[in-house]
Amino acid sequence: MSNNKSESDATSLAPSSPSGSPKRAAYFVQSPSRDSHDGDKSSSMHPTPNFTTPVDSPSHPSLGRHSRNSSSSRFSGIFRSSSGRKWGRKRNEKGWPECDVILEEGDYEDQERFMRRIQAFMILLSFVALTTVFCLIIWGAARPYKPEVHVKSLAVNNFYIGAGADFTGVPTKMLTINGSLHLSVYNPATFFGIYVTSTPVKFIYADIVIASGQLKKYFQPRKSRRTVVIDVEAYRAPLYGAGSGLVASDDNVIEVPLVLKFEIKSDGHVVGKLVRTRHQKHISCSLVINSTRNKPIKFNKNSCSYT
Secondary structure: OHHHHHHHHHHHHOOOOOOOOOOOOOOEEEEOOHHHHHOOOOOEEEEOOOOOOHHHOOOOOOOOHHHHHHHHHHHOOOOEOOOOOEOOOOEOOOOOEOOOHHHHHHHHHHHHHHHHHHHHHHHHHHHHHHHHHHHHHHHHHHOOOOOEEEEEEEEEEEEEEEEEEOOOOOEEEEEEEEEEEEEEEEEOOOOOOEEEEEOOEEEEEOOEEEEEEOOOOEEEOOOEEEEEEEEEEEEEEEOHHHHHHOOOOOOOOOEEEEEEEEEEEEEEEEEOOOEEEEEEEEEEEEEEEEOOOOOOEEOOOOOEEEO
């Protein structure tokens, strides 16, 4: 009787399945249950569903249309609009949108060029700073070396006072003088020379400049001493009212008190014209010229002031 039942079952299943397809066999996977950890060796049998093809299996990645759409939705976020339409961008052979690499390289080159300019500017700035510090150090070291100037003597070659008239015809006393002023200049600098010059040398009587001279510019080497000569002269200088005080004595001697004023300037080129030191010294001396004395007038330390 059991044989008849199995045959009827077989005949009933035969028309429902395709004639050309193989018979699908059910298989079971035996997995240990939780009770097996407690010492029970009994196992439970769980039926595993039968899949016609490996593609239908849930463990196999789907390669159908749904898989393409899902991957497209994952990677097209930056290339699709919210409506799902693709932007009008070119794609390469692999389907990826083309990027504007030329613009990116241009931006990179501009940034690199800007960085090079910054580096060049920093190098130039560092060079200028170091040069400035070096020049300040040299200037500070050369600053204390001031030239030493002393007025030695005045030789009067010609001295005359007489009556006359100025260029407008006004009668007044006239003074004529011709002489040479000797100065001693010492350069104490050990590593640079100096250029020496002066303002006009003025001989003043009662606030009137009666004679003047000028020192010609010259160069004086380091650690050297030199005596310079300044020619002083005046020809028929009018004295006006100040001349009334000049009266000859019984022996026909006239003494004229004068004030000598001028300024010595020195310019030291320490590092060419880049580092220079300049010094000025104001000199003022008092003297008396005797119309009958032919010897040079000596100046001592108390006769002149040096500031």
